[in-house]
Amino acid sequence: MNNKNPQNNKILVVDDNPDNLGILFDYLTNSGFKILVALDGESALKRVESAHPDIILLDVMMPKIDGFEVCRRLKANPSAKDIPVIFMSALSETVNKVRGFRMGAVDYITKPIKQEEVLSRVQTHLTIRNLQKQLQDKTEELARINQNLESVVETRTKQLIDQEKTAIIGRLTQGIVHNLKNPIQTILAYKSLAEEKSKEISRETLLRYTQKMADSAQQMNQILDNLMYKSKMGSSGEIKPLDINEVLRKELDFWQANFQFYYKVEKQYLFDSNLPAIPLVYADLTQVFDNLIANALDAMWDRKEQKLTLVTRQDQEQIYIDFQDTGCGIPSEKIPLIFDPFYTTKSTHGEEPRSGEPTGTGLGLYSCTEILKSFSGKIIVTSEVDRGSTFTVVLPKKNS
Ligand SMILES: Nc1ncnc2c1ncn2[C@@H]1O[C@H](COP(=O)(O)OP(=O)(O)OP(=O)(O)O)[C@@H](O)[C@H]1O
Ligand SMILES: [Mg+2]
Numbered sequence: 175m176n177n178k179n180p181q182n183n184k185i186l187v188v189d190d191n192p193d194n195l196g197i198l199f200d201y202l203t204n205s206g207f208k209i210l211v212a213l214d215g216e217s218a219l220k221r222v223e224s225a226h227p228d229i230i231l232l233d234v235m236m237p238k239i240d241g242f243e244v245c246r247r248l249k250a251n252p253s254a255k256d257i258p259v260i261f262m263s264a265l266s267e268t269v270n271k272v273r274g275f276r277m278g279a280v281d282y283i284t285k286p287i288k289q290e291e292v293l294s295r296v297q298t299h300l301t302i303r304n305l306q307k308q309l310q311d312k313t314e315e316l317a318r319i320n321q322n323l324e325s326v327v328e329t330r331t332k333q334l335i336d337q338e339k340t341a342i343i344g345r346l347t348q349g350i351v352h353n354l355k356n357p358i359q360t361i362l363a364y365k366s367l368a369e370e371k372s373k374e375i376s377r378e379t380l381l382r383y384t385q386k387m388a389d390s391a392q393q394m395n396q397i398l399d400n401l402m403y404k405s406k407m408g409s410s411g412e413i414k415p416l417d418i419n420e421v422l423r424k425e426l427d428f429w430q431a432n433f434q435f436y437y438k439v440e441k442q443y444l445f446d447s448n449l450p451a452i453p454l455v456y457a458d459l460t461q462v463f464d465n466l467i468a469n470a471l472d473a474m475w476d477r478k479e480q481k482l483t484l485v486t487r488q489d490q491e492q493i494y495i496d497f498q499d500t501g502c503g504i505p506s507e508k509i510p511l512i513f514d515p516f517y518t519t520k521s522t523h524g525e526e527p528r529s530g531e532p533t534g535t536g537l538g539l540y541s542c543t544e545i546l547k548s549f550s551g552k553i554i555v556t557s558e559v560d561r562g563s564t565f566t567v568v569l570p571k572k573n574s
Contacts, residue, residue, distance in 0.1 A: 183300055186227035187208045188218040188244065189262065190236045194287070198231065199290045202296070215239030219247060220531050222254050226284075229300055230294070234263035234270065249278035256306075258299040262287060331515055332539070338537045342464045349431025353397055357390035376487075406455040415451035416459060418493060418569075419486055431481050435470050440481045448492055449486055450508050450571060458545045465538040465555075466565050468499040472520060472532035473501025475565065488571070495567040503559040512555070515540040 185207050189195045199209050210225050211531060212218035215236055218381070222230070231249070234241035241261055248254045263275040263549045264285040271282045280302075281295050364383045368375070405422060422445070467482070474480040477500060485496040511517045518536030519539075539553070546552055550570050557563035 180227045181228070182208075184208045184213060184225060185231060186218065186221055186225070186228040186240070187231045187294060188212045188215070189231075189233040189237070190214055191233070194233070194262075194285075197289075198287070198292065199392040201292070203473065205293055209294075214242070215244040218244055222248060222251075222257065226253075227257060228303065229296060230257055232259050232279075233259055233518060234261050234274070242273060245274070245277040245279055254301075258303050260295055285392045286548060294410050304539065317342050317471040321484055328527040334535055335537055335541050338535055338541060339461060341535075342461070342468060342538075349433070350397060350401065352427065352433075354394060357393045361387045361439055392574050395518040402423060404428070404460075408460065411455055411457060413453050413455055416454045418449055418459075418495065419447065421456065421459055422463060422484065422486065422495070423519075425467075429467055429518075432471070434475065434480075435467075435482075438480050439474065440479075442483045444483070444485045446486050446488055449488055451473070452493065452509055452569060452571060454569070458548075462494075462542045462545055462567060466540050466545050466567070469538060469565070470497055470499035470501060470563075473499050473531055473532070475530060491571055493569045493571060495569075496534065496564050497566075498562065503563055504555070504557040505559055507559075509557065513539045513543050513553075 185200070185202055187198045187209060188211075189198070190213055195213070197213050199211060200210050210221055210227055212221050215248075216239060217237075218230070218232070221227070232241045232244060241263070245259050245261070248257065248259065255278070258280040260281040261279045262283045262285055262481065263270060267345055274282050281301050283292060283295060290543035291481075342419060364387050368380060368383050372380075416514060423443075424445070426441075435441075474482075478498050482497040482502045483496070485494075485498070487494045487496075508519075514536075517532040518535040520532045520536075522533065522535060543553060546567065546569070550572075552568050554566045554568060555563060556566075
């Protein structure tokens with residue numbers, strides 16, 4: 175439908191007076207519209223069904239079904255209810271106009287009809303109808319785009335959360351590989367020393383060398399045991415009662431492989447040894463711990479004092495795990511934002527960070543809260559800029 179091009183618009187004129195019909199037919203046809211006519215209400219309704227006019231000029235006073243009733247039926251018909259109806263009648267009293275509008279008419283023309291008036295009203299209502307239609311089309315299009323966008327964002331977020339998981343595993347694996355290299359190099363060094371100096375060294379020195387080699391082998395064994403434990407526990411994804419202190423201790427063993435954690439951070443662990451085991455998924459719980467430890471390390475990366483305090487505690491209903499750091503802290507107005515997906519103050523992957531500067535995607539805390547939600551858990555934050563932050567994981571005991 176195009177208002178600038180009247181021949182595209184069909185007008186249905188309904189009047190039981192053939193003279194009136196004739197006048198309107200001639201005038202509106204000359205103005206470029208396509209005109210359909212009906213001499214009574216019954217045939218008007220049929221015409222609407224078959225021809226779908228863009229606008230209807232409807233006489234009020236007609237035998238059998240009058241204009242009001244025709245209009246009522248049109249408005250009750252889903253396929254016709256949006257067609258604008260303009261009443262035409264000699265009855266100029268307000269009461270009839272009100273009744274017409276109540277029936278759903280958009281306008282009212284009083285007979286005798288003035289041709290310019292008909293033309294201008296028809297054009298106005300066609301324009302309004304066009305705009306309404308365009309608006310509706312645009313709204314539908316926007317709703318479709320929005321839905322598409324939502325599903326794209328959802329899929330992408332899932333992918334990024336997976337990448338985030340892999341990134342943190344990568345961070346740990348790098349350290350583990352590094353830690354395995356250390357004892358291997360120690361063993362190799364003592365082996366060559368023993369070979370080179372086999373003639374000149376005493377039996378005691380040789381024993382000391384072999385002891386060093388045995389210690390290193392033992393260290394490797396410990397690392398591999400931990401790895402096997404993690405892969406065994408982490409692969410099942412099943413919910414089982416977990417000793418939170420034990421899971422945390424094992425995870426901290428892995429963090430020992432991280433340079434900053436091992437060499438730069440002072441660590442203090444205050445664990446309540448009477449925590450009850452609670453049903454959780456191992457891989458989920460360690461992911462939350464790893465994210466919070468990684469954030470604490472990142473917050474302290476360029477600080478002189480780097481201290482991480484981990485506390486496990488409980489009350490009647492809940493278990494609390496505090497991750498307390500002496501990092502940069504978070505301004506109070508920013509705290510509500512940190513759980514939003516993609517909120518990060520770190521350089522994002524892809525940017526060139528300063529040497530050693532942490533990078534992030536802003537999905538860590540978002541995935542932590544999503545994970546904890548499924549166990550009715552949550553994270554509480556307290557923080558002071560330049561002093562440090564405490565992130566507390568709260569888990570209900572109810573299922574224990
Ligand atoms: N311990 C903390 N101390 C100070 N700021 C923190 C701490 N933990 C989180 N934040 C702030 O919250 C933001 C969001 O943390 P989140 O873990 O969601 O993402 P990220 O660490 O930036 O990136 P990602 O975890 O995806 O690698 C961080 O960028 C940082 O600004
Ligand atoms: Mg993070």
